[in-house]
Amino acid sequence: MTGRWLKALAALFAFALIAAACGNDDDDGGAAPAPAEEQTPAAEQEAPAPAPAEEEDAEDAMEMQDGDTEGDAMDMMVPDNPDNGVTSDSIKVGWMGDLTGPTASSQSFNSHGIEAYFECANEAGGILGRMIEYLPEDDQFSAETAAINFTKLTEDDKVIALLGLGGSHISTQLQPDVEALNLPVIGPPQTIDVQLEGDQYFNNLAHYGDQADLATGQIAADVGGIQNAVVMGISLEVPSGTEFAAYVEQSVNRAGGTYLGTQYVAPGATEVIAQMAALQEGIDNDGVNYVTLHGSPGAGLVVMQGMADAGITDIPIIGIHGIAANSIWTEGPEEISDQTFGMHSFLTANNNIEASAEMERCASLAGYGGEHLNLNFAHGFLNGYVFHQAVERAAETGELSRESLTEALKGTFDTMGITCPIDWSSGPHSQCGAAFSLDPGTGGMVPANPFSFYADTFDGEYGLEIS
C-alpha cells in the first residue's frame, strides 16, 4: 500500500519537475531568442571584402568556413610539445571561470563563445591540422576551487594557454603562477591592475581605466558636459569593484566632474535598501545625476530593482561586466531610465559585422543557439579567433610552446569586426569600447555610438592614483 502511494507521489513530483522545466524552455540561455530568420550555410554567404591590411587574417578566417587549411604543409614542421599541450593530433587550451556559480550568467557565455569557435574550427580541420581540445574548468567564483583547477590545467593537462581567467580575486591570486609558467592568458573578462605587472595577459576588453574614461565620456554627453555631472558609484564588493569605482572617481574628477562616493553591494545580495537610502540622500542633498554600476547581471538587477522600488527612476546608469548582459534589459524593471548602458568592447552578431554569420552558425553547431546575441559570447568567440591566429603565427617560428605563443601574441590581429583591430605590439591593452543597450528588434546588444565616438575619451594611462 505504502509502495503504491510512494509511486504515485513520485510520479506527481516528476510531472511537476517536467512541467517546471518545460514551462521555461523559451527563457533558457539568457540571451534573447534569435530573430526568426532562415539560416544560410555560412560558406554560401558573401563575406565582406577585407581591408588590405587585414586581408591575410581575413583569409584565415574564411579558411575556418571552407575547411581549406593553407597551413597543411607547415603542420608537419611544427613538432609535438606535449609539455605545452601540443600533441600530434591535438592542441590543449584551457579556460577558467564560473560556469555554475553566482556569476555564471555572464561568464558561462564567454566559455560558450570559445567553445563555439573551436567547434567550427575543428569541423574545418582544426588548427595546424590538430584538433583543438578545449578544457573549460568551473570554479564557481571560488578562489580555492580555481587554484585546484589551475593546477589541473597546467600540470595535468599542460595547456598551452588560457582563454580567459575569470574573477579579479582569482586572477590576483594566480598572478605569480601565470608569470612563472609563461602561460599566456588571452582576453580575461576583467582588467585589474595586478595584471599590468606581468607580461602574460593580453586584453581585448578595455582596461578598467579606459572603461572609466568611456563612462565619463558618456556621462558628459548625457548631462551636457562633465562639469554638470554628480556621480555616485555602486559596486560589488570584490577587488574589481573597488578598482573600477576608484578609476571612475579618478576619471570623473580629472575631467572636471564630481564623484560623490561609492556604495558597495555584497555578492549574493538580494536587496539594496541601505544603498538606495544613501543614493536618495545623495540625490536630495548633492544633486547626484548619474550612477555608475559594477557587478554581475544578478547584482545589476538587484540594484535596478532597488532603484525602482525607491522611486529612483530618472537617473541614468552606466555599468560594466554583468550590466552589459541582455538580461538587464529583458528582466529588469521597465520603469528604470532608458539611459541605461553597459560598457563592453565587442559587437554581437546582430550588428551586421564580418563575423555575424559565423558566430550564429557556430553557436548553433555548439548547441548554444541564440547566444550569438550576447556580448560575452562575442568576447569568447573572439578569444578563440585570436588564439587561432596566434597559434599559426607562433608555428612559423618552428615550435609551438607557451613562450612562442606569448611572443606571437605581441602583434596585430584581425577581429572579424567583433572589436577594433587588435594591436598588442606596444602593450597588452585594447582601447576599444562603447556603451551598449539592448535592441528589442533583434534581441541583441547595440552600441549607443560607434567605437570611434569613444576613442578620444581613452587616455591610455593605467594605474590608480587614488587609493
Added chain:
Amino acid sequence: MLLAFGNFTADPSVNLQLLIGGLALGAIYAVVALGFVLVYKSTDVLNLAHGEFLMLGAYFALTFLVSENLNFFLGVFVLLLVMLVFGLLVHYGIMRRMVGQGFFAIVLITLGIATIIRALLLIFYGPTERARLDLLPQGSFEIGGATVRHVDLIIFAVVAGCVLLFFAFFKYTRLGLHMRAVADDIEAAAAMGIDPDKVYAMTWAAAMVMAGLGGLLFGHVTGAIDRSIEAIGLRAFPAAVVGGLTSLGGSIVGGLVVGVIEQFANGHLGTKWREPVAFSVMFLVLLVRPTGLWGRKDLERV
C-alpha cells in the same frame, strides 16, 4: 562629505527608511525562520536546506504563475501542492531512513539535499537570472520621507496569519497535538498510538508548504530570481536562533530584530558589516541564553 563617516548623515528619513526596510527584510527572515522552527520543533532536525526549499518555491512560482500563466489562486494552489508532495518525498525518500541517526549525520543529509536542489535548478532553469514576480500589488506610499511598499505590508499580514495558524494548529488540532507529543517524547507518543512516521511526514510537508509560500513572497521582493537567493536560508538562521529554535513566536521576533540590525549595520557601517553584526548578535544571545530568547530548555531526567 557624504561618505566621511559610515554611509549616511543623520537624516531621520534615512534612518526611518532603514527601519522600514529592516522590518520588511525581517518579515522574510521570519518566514524562513518559521520553516526552521517547524521542522526542528517537531523532528529535532536542523534543516540547512531550508533556503534551497524556499528557492525551489520561488522558481516553481515563476513557472506556474509566470511561464504557465495560471490564474493566481490556482497557481498558488498548484505551487503549494507540489511543495507538499515534495515534502512527503523528502520524508519518505530520505529522512525517514535517518530517524534515530546522529544529529550531524542528519544535518549533512540536509546539506546534500540542498546541493542536489541547487544542481537541479541549474540544469532545468539555467544560470540566467529572471525578473522578480510582480503579481502582488507593486505600489508604495511614503511615511516621513521613507517609502513603504504595499507588498511588504502583504508579507507582514501573511506572516502574522501563518503564525496564528500554526499556534491554532498546534493547540487545537489532533495532528498538531500529535506533533507536539512526538516532539516531546517520541517513545511515549508511539506507546499512546501516535504514528511518529506520519507525524514527521506531515511536518516535512508543512515545512515545504511554508517554503513554497516563502518563495512566493520572497520572489516578489528580491531584486532578481536566481540561485543566489538560497543564501536567505543562511542569513535567516540567526533569526531562528535568536528567537529560539523551538518558538514560533520567537522566530517572528528574531526575524524582525535581525532584519533591522542588518539594515542599520549595512547603512551605517557598510555592507561588509551586515552579516558579521547579525551573527554577533546571535552569538551574544546564545552566550546569555543558549536556547534563544524564547526557546525551551528540555529537561533531562537522570
